[in-house]
Amino acid sequence: MGEYLFTTDRLGLRRFRAADAEDFAEILTDEEVSYFEPYDTFAKEDALLEAEKLNGDERFYAVILKETGKLIGKIYFEDKKFFGAYEIGYSFNRKFWGHGYALEAVRGVMDNAFASGVRRIIAEADVRNTRSLKLLERAGMRKEGVYLKSAYFQKDENGEPIWSDYAAYAILNEEWNGSVPG
Numbered sequence: 001m002g003e004y005l006f007t008t009d010r011l012g013l014r015r016f017r018a019a020d021a022e023d024f025a026e027i028l029t030d031e032e033v034s035y036f037e038p039y040d041t042f043a044k045e046d047a048l049l050e051a052e053k054l055n056g057d058e059r060f061y062a063v064i065l066k067e068t069g070k071l072i073g074k075i076y077f078e079d080k081k082f083f084g085a086y087e088i089g090y091s092f093n094r095k096f097w098g099h100g101y102a103l104e105a106v107r108g109v110m111d112n113a114f115a116s117g118v119r120r121i122i123a124e125a126d127v128r129n130t131r132s133l134k135l136l137e138r139a140g141m142r143k144e145g146v147y148l149k150s151a152y153f154q155k156d157e158n159g160e161p162i163w164s165d166y167a168a169y170a171i172l173n174e175e176w177n178g179s180v181p182g
C-alpha cells in the first residue's frame with residue numbers, strides 16, 4: 001500500500017502533492033473535461049499551480065494508475081455537513097476515458113466510505129453529461145430527481161445563460177451493503 005490511502009485493482013488513491021502539477025494540468029487545460037464543470041478551462045500556467053493548492057486537501061483524492069505512477073484523475077469527496085451526507089464528484093484525463101478507471105475509483109471511494117460508516121453519498125450531474133450519468137448508474141446510485149434550470153456554465157451569443165438541468169443521485173450505506181432490496 002505504502003504511498004496510497006487505499007488501492008483498487010488498477011488504481012492507487014492518495015492526497016494531491018505539488019509534484020502532481022504536470023499530470024493534473026493535462027486535465028485542467030482540457031476544454032472537453034471542463035465543459036460540464038463549475039469552473040473555466042485553465043490556462044497552462046494557472047493549471048500548474050493547482051496541484052499545490054490541493055496539496056493534502058482532504059476533500060480530494062488524486063487517482064494514480066498503479067502500473068505507471070501517472071495521475072489520471074481527481075475525485076472530490078466532501079462531508080456536506082448535512083445529516084451525514086457526503087458528495088462525490090470526478091474528472092479524469094480524457095486520454096484515460098473508456099477504461100472503467102473513473103468507475104473503479106468511485107467504487108473504491110464508496111467502499112471505503114461506507115465501510116467507515118458514511119450514511120449517504122450524493123452526486124449531481126448535468127443531464128447532458130451522459131458519460132457522468134452512466135458512471136453514476138453503473139456505480140449503483142439512484143436518481144432522486146432533476147433540478148430544472150439550476151445552473152449555467154455557458155452563455156449564448158447574446159450573453160444570456162444557457163441554463164442546465166441537473167440530475168441528483170444518491171446511494172445509502174444499506175443499499176451499497178445489500179440490505180435494501182434494489
Ligand SMILES: CC(C)(COP(=O)(O)OP(=O)(O)OC[C@H]1O[C@@H](n2cnc3c(N)ncnc32)[C@H](O)[C@@H]1OP(=O)(O)O)[C@@H](O)C(=O)NCCC(=O)NCCS
Nearest residue numbers: 033036090091092097098099100101102103125131132135
Ligand atoms: C465523467 C468521466 C469521469 C467518465 O469517464 P469514463 O471513462 O467514461 O467512465 P468509466 O470509468 O465509467 O468508464 C466507462 C467506459 O469504460 C469502458 N470500460 C473499458 N474497460 C472497462 C472495465 N475494465 N471496467 C469498466 N468499464 C470499462 C466501459 O465499457 C465504458 O465505455 P462506454 O462509456 O463506451 O460504455 C469523464 O467523462 C470525465 O472526466 N468527464 C469530464 C468531467 C466531468 O464531466 N465530470 C463530472 C461532472 S458531474
